Amino acid sequence: GESVGLHLPTLSVQEGDNSIINCAYSNSASDYFIWYKQESGKGPQFIIDIRSNMDKRQGQRVTVLLNKTVKHLSLQIAATQPGDSAVYFCAETQSNFGNEKLTFGTGTRLTIIP
Amino acid sequence: AAGVIQSPRHLIKEKRETATLKCYPIPRHDTVYWYQQGPGQDPQFLISFYEKMQSDKGSIPDRFSAQQFSDYHSELNMSSLELGDSALYFCASSLGDRTVGEQYFGPGTRLTVT
Numbered sequence: 401g402e403s404v405g406l407h408l409p410t411l412s413v414q415e416g417d418n419s420i421i422n423c424a425y426s427n428s429a430s431d432y433f434i435w436y437k438q439e440s441g442k443g444p445q446f447i448i449d450i451r452s453n454m455d456k457r458q459g460q461r462v463t464v465l466l467n468k469t470v471k472h473l474s475l476q477i478a479a480t481q482p483g484d485s486a487v488y489f490c491a492e493t494q495s496n497f498g499n500e501k502l503t504f505g506t507g508t509r510l511t512i513i514p
Numbered sequence: 515a516a517g518v519i520q521s522p523r524h525l526i527k528e529k530r531e532t533a534t535l536k537c538y539p540i541p542r543h544d545t546v547y548w549y550q551q552g553p554g555q556d557p558q559f560l561i562s563f564y565e566k567m568q569s570d571k572g573s574i575p576d577r578f579s580a581q582q583f584s585d586y587h588s589e590l591n592m593s594s595l596e597l598g599d600s601a602l603y604f605c606a607s608s609l610g611d612r613t614v615g616e617q618y619f620g621p622g623t624r625l626t627v628t
Contacts, residue, residue: 408554442621505556
């Protein structure tokens with residue numbers, strides 16, 4: 401198969417440990433942020449989102465933190481599993497009726513070590 | 515649940531040829547986005563449509579054009595193909611009449627220009 405993100409930052413985590421993936425966004429006007437997971441040869445898959453009026457949001461095994469002051473997002477994955485191995489992208493957009501193009505940040509390749 | 519459908523999944527063309535990529539959004543989704551992802555790159559926004567009208571344009575070459583049809587499917591037409599056009603092309607769909615919501619990505623079309 402084809403690899404996505406051959407030259408991306410990488411993070412290796414032992415199975416069962418927690419992982420934290422960081423992302424800096426660029427547009428201070430962005431008010432909606434999304435984390436996507438992309439497996440090799442597949443399209444980005446929605447993980448979790450957060451609006452700018454929040455600084456933390458939790459999902460199943462995932463937590464997103466937003467720091468608007470320094471324009472920083474993080475994705476925490478608890479108790480990592482082999483299936484979590486993928487490239488993770490943050491994306492930002494501005495709420496705009498019918499027009500919410502996403503600007504993606506640099507992805508991070510997460511590898512779970514069994 | 516129905517997902518975004520893209521066809522073809524793989525396409526091989528020679529330089530200066532043309533290509534047409536198709537995207538079928540999730541039923542009832544009225545907004546379609548096209549993204550291009552080069553090897554080791556983040557997805558880059560190309561163009562979007564809301565209710566069959568172009569809503570935004572990103573870094574799309576003049577050699578490319580796109581449209582959204584009455585059944586909401588979209589086609590990306592690429593002419594005078596260049597080697598640098600080799601990439602994964604993703605389509606995403608969403609409901610445009612809501613406060614910003616998720617974009618659901620298709621599996622992508624891998625275009626190889628030789």
